[in-house]
Amino acid sequence: MRSKAYAQGLSPAASNPGGTQQTGYVIETEAGRSEVDWRNLCPESQAEAEDSLTMLDYISVDASDPSLQTSVDNRYTRVGFSLPSASKPGQGCYVEYDSFGDPECTVTQVTSEC
Known part of the structure; x- marks a missing residue:
């Protein structure tokens, strides 16, 4: 996802842009629109903006395993x-x-x- 952020023209910021500026750190992914962190352009563990996707939406987890x-x-x-x-x-x-x-x-x- 970092490469998608760079391809979209984003670059890391020196400080949190906050407020509506944070919505500029949203990219389109296979799972939906997702937020990346302004420090490093990594996908946020749980996005506040757009589809509010979590990292669990991007990884394969066996939800049927009761011990997980x-x-x-x-x-x-x-x-x-x-x-x-x-x-x-x-x-x-x-x-x-x-x-x-x-x-x-x-x-x-x-x-x-x-």
Whole structure:
């Protein structure tokens, strides 16, 4: 999606454009219109603008697996078998997508409880 953002003429911004300027960071994807982060042009974990797509709309997740857990907020998407609690950040068995990474979005495997 970053290449689509560049092809659309977008470039990373030095600061959050905020308000209606944020809608300028929306691109067309196969799943619908989606927002990219102004810092790095990575797809936001959960977009506020347009179709409000989440990263789960772009990945294959077996929703029929009762042991699989997911968590999505504006910055992070976590998918795995043991997600972190507020009292144990960074522990569990999951993959984390961080759309606000600087300068790049990141994907991290957490395997401390696998």
